[in-house]
Amino acid sequence: MSDPMSDPISNPASDPILTVEHLTMRFGGLVAVGDLSFEARRGEITAVIGPNGAGKTTVFNCITGFYKPTEGQITLKNPVSGDYLLEQMPDFMISRQAKVARTFQNIRLFAGMTVLENMLVAQHNPLMRASLFSIGGILGLPGYGRAEKEAIAKAAYWLEHAGLTARADDPAGDLPYGAQRRLEIARAMCTEPVLLCLDEPAAGLNPRESLELNKLLRFIRKEHGTSLLLIEHDMSVVMEISDHVVVLDYGRKISDGSPAEVREDPKVIAAYLGVDDSEVEKVEAEVGL
C-alpha cells in the first residue's frame, strides 16, 4: 500500500484551500447566514465560532452539500485534482471527488460493528472498485486481496494514531465517548480528505479526552498537511489549536483573525464570550453598536 505518511501536502501559508464568497442561506424569511466571506488556508486549523444559532452548522451544511446555498460561491482547491465549486455539487461528489470529509455534532458510528469494521466501511469505494463491483472478492482476485490488505493497513495506521489499537475488535458502541469521537475522525481520515470539517469535536469530552483530541488533530495537520475546519464551543480547544478563527453572530461575520486577535476583539467579547450586563452598554459604545 502507499505509505499514508509519504505524501504530506505542501503548506504555503497564504494558499487558501477553501474560499467562501458572499454565502447566504435563507430559510423562508430567516437569514441563517448572510453575505459571509472567509478563507481557510491550506494546512491550517480554521475554527468557526459564535453563539447558539449564529449559523455555524448551516455554513458546514452548505460546504458539505447538505444544503444548497441561496446565494454565494464556495471554492475548494484540491492540490491534486483542481478546483471545485462545492455549491454546485451533490454531497457524495463533494466527499468522493473534492475530498472533503465531515463529522457530525451527534456521533454517527455503526455502534454494533467493531472499531476495525467501522474503519473498513469507510473504505468501501476502493474495495468495491477492486472487487469489480461484484465477484472479485469471492473469486479471490489478486487485485482485491491487495486492496483489502491496504485497507486494513490504513485502518491500523489511523487506529494507532487515534490511540484505539487495543479496542480494534470491540463494538464501537462500547467505547467511551471521547474514544468514539476519535474513531469518527480516524474513520474520516481513511478517505484521505484534503479538508476535514469537524462539527463540535470537543462537545461532551472531559479534559483528558480533550487533550487526546487536540493531539490527534495536531498530528493530522502536521504529518498529513490536511486542512481542518471546525465548529467549536469549547474556547480552550479553539484558542489552543486553531491557527485562524472566524466569528459569526446572527449569520454575519463579526471577526476574523488569529485566536489572540479575536479574543481581544470587543465585538467578540460582547457577542460570544459574554460580558456582565452592566458592561454591555460600554462594550457596545466601544464597537459602535
Ligand SMILES: Nc1ncnc2c1ncn2[C@@H]1O[C@H](COP(=O)(O)OP(=O)(O)OP(=O)(O)O)[C@@H](O)[C@H]1O
Ligand atoms: N433546516 C432549517 N430550517 C429552518 N431553519 C433552520 C434550519 N437550519 C437552521 N435553521 C436556523 O438557522 C439559524 C442558524 O442555525 P445553525 O444551526 O446554523 O446555528 P449554529 O450556530 O450551528 O447553532 P448551535 O451552536 O446551536 O449549533 C437558527 O436560527 C436555526 O434555527
